[in-house]
Amino acid sequence: MSKIRSNYLWATIDKVGGIALAFLFNLVMARWFLSPREFGIIGMLQIFISLGYTTVIAGFGQSLIQTKDLKQADINTVFTTNLLLAVIVYAILYIAAPAIAIFYEEPILKEVLRVLGIQLIICSFFIVQYNIALKESQLRRLCLITLISSTLGYTVGVILAKNGAGVWSLVVATLALYLFQTIGLWLTTKAYPALGIEKESFKKLVPYSGFIYLATIVNQAYTHGLAMILGKQFSATTLGYYTQANKLQMVPSQAIQEVGYQVLFPDFSRYQSSPDILKERYRKNFRLLTILSVLGFSILFLTAEPLVLLLFTDKWLPSVPMLRILTPVGLFLVLSFIPTLLIRSVGKAKSYFILVTIERVIGIVTLIILSGIGMYETLWGLVGLNVAYFLFNIYYVSRLTTITMKEQLSDVLPILLLQGGITFGINCIILLIKEYGIILELIIGIILPTILFGGVLLAMKWITPTDLNKLISFHKTENG
Template sequence: MSLRAKALNGVVWSLSDKLINQLGYLAVTIFIARIIGPESFGLIGMLTIFTLLAESVVNNGFAQALIQRSQYLTEEDSSTIFYVNIFWGIVMYFLLYFCAPFISAFYNAPELVEISRVLFLVILVSSLTVVVRAKLTINIDFKSQAIANTISTLLSACIGIYLAMAGYGYWSLVWLLITKSIFNGIVLWFYCQWLPKFIFSAESFNRLFKFGSNLMLAGFVATFVNNLYVALVGRYFNATQVGYFTQATNLSNYATQFINSTLQGVTYPIMTSIKDDRERLVNVYTQLISITMLVSVPLLIGFAAVSNEFVRLLLGEDWLPVIPVLIALCFARSITPISSINLNILNAIGRSDLFLKVDLSKLPMTVAALFIALPYGIEGLAWAMVCTSFIAFFINSYYPGKLFGFGGIAQLKIAYKYIIAAALMYFAIGLISANDSLLLTLLVKIALGAIIYIAMLFVLRDKFFLNSFGMIYSKIKN
């Protein structure tokens, strides 16, 4: 199969995976949140930063290192990293296990001791699947990953919904997360058909650690920065406010992750395979920027435009304070997928040192913005994230600009027509007043928004959109 065919097949399966599983999982968490309420939801949100930080140590560095080394990967490499990840998982779990009372005291929430010690088991389970997931990604086998995600989503959803309806409150979310991770791991191992050998190579560890350690540290810093807002909301406000902020963060992140994981999950192994061919690499990179902006800008801005109807219809009246926070975070996330691509290409060419340098350079800005915004509540924090996201875009695009001559300004020149079309779409949708049927209003806004956005791109004569539309139309016609 050619590289182009592999990429197309990977995109199709990855997209199917996200449509079925991310949207399905989102629907399940929304349903559970509606039952258990903002306060119980907020208790789990308080622990998010600790879970993600531990998983970033376990997952981020060595998985990317294996993929980056895909052309020269040996059995010694795979087996060594498998055992290293198990070690990291055990260390992270027991570290957090013994820190549970301090986490509880930080938030002044005694119930978090028991919750965290159970929830953090997810870290141990995740450590077992890092290598098999990397191997499937190297082979651009997103079909197996899609099937694994579908099975785990369906089975864990049944458990989570049953527990929520039986009155188990926040425990329904805890067991939803744990069982999803367990079922996913079992199916991934089944499809990968790989077993580690009793090998530990110091040479493999040193080689992969040199690349992976930078990504591990960069991932840790990025995760810390991205989730510090939620942690401090829990520290300075109550669990209900955490619930609102966590839900808004989750909803806006789902849209962003849908784009990131679909496109970048497929293109990262492809970019690593052609990293020595500069012309092809830059071509894939620029095409990826264009298609990401074409999709991400209207999706996030459109979500902001329909957030009122979405929250009222799916979450209920108890969640109304989420709406202004969600609108702000959608604006903040609209540029995030491009920032991720700019960092992704640094990994693809083996410059994890630059990746780390970029993430560290953003830390002071983010922390300063956070503490300035704290007195203004969760809405102030959300708008602080809007400001830092757009500044971070230019920081993230600095090194790609130096290395490939395609920096932040050049990327915005590609995107300005999408931004204009999305802005007109947003204001046009805002003119539609809600009627007695929230569902009908939501559907009308979505349909009108899509029509306005596409029509504006025809009017503005965007070349990338017109070429893509022409290709799709020709294939349908034929």
């Protein structure tokens, strides 16, 4: 098996397995042990933990992968900086915890935040080890550590919940998961970071990591800002339907993006000084992820109703049309992500920050205006914005590399048009057979688009069996 194909396999097992375990854990806790309030307590603190985690990482993880001539001094500098930031951020959260509890009128938040925040310090011990393993494409090792640590951490949580620990079962499960992950990374490595900050290393890494950090903050502000806009403009019930639909859409979207990041960011970074090789690898992987994303989101669109009915019962049916509108949003999130991955991998962190900032400012202003009209107008606006983000991103790639916008569109547009037509036709068929039950809808919505899409690609010779293999298997000399 070629290296790139093996990397895709292990990254997929890692992310899909992690998502499946998290889903199973939440399902068990929600059905048998915990109430919505206990999940809500953790949800209230998520923004603080998320921003804290972003600050602790501070973009240094990506800088380790992107840096070509990485030295031990660089590793020590990042490790020490992450640890110091973790202590500082945790101290801020510890001091702010009483005020946050008063703001939400939930006294328990004070102690929960102070304990849950310990994860930031734990994470500072595995950030360097994780990203070095990623840089060296040790995805099998990372996959096994993720699955084992998740299983152990969630098991601890379930045992505690069964014994009446309530919200603390969620807190301890999170801490245990990160602790087991850290132990796994440290036990299976051959090199360890040490304390110490070297001035030259810091000066070398900060410009890149600083812009990555700022871009991440902008992205988080956009995400949380969208939630605040919708929460302000629409009823809790309407927002609940949207939230459930968005969660379903984000499962494939986040999984594909995380798999792509694990495999492609270190791969693109490795060839940043070889434009021709980088261009070939970018275009081939762009086509591959486009094919997988288009197929996956078309299936999600076609099976939206039976999926919601089977998972959440008919009381959640109003979320179905929202989910269908959000499927192209998820698709273009993935397609937009791949060009930005290339921009970051060639060291253009400042350009990435500028691009993200321009897009997110335009996006927030547009969504504020549309939210005053209605929920569906806002969702369609979100579709339009993500299409625009995609076009902006591939244009930026054409400005920063030798890969033209025409080449990128030629890799993506035919696939989008083909599956769009197939999806429309199958949707008409599903409307005709609705009276025969949701199981038949589900089967047709999964099998038919897969067969037709693959069959048409082969029949029109847009892709051959050999080409399909080449998309995920490059010549041995290319993969090292």
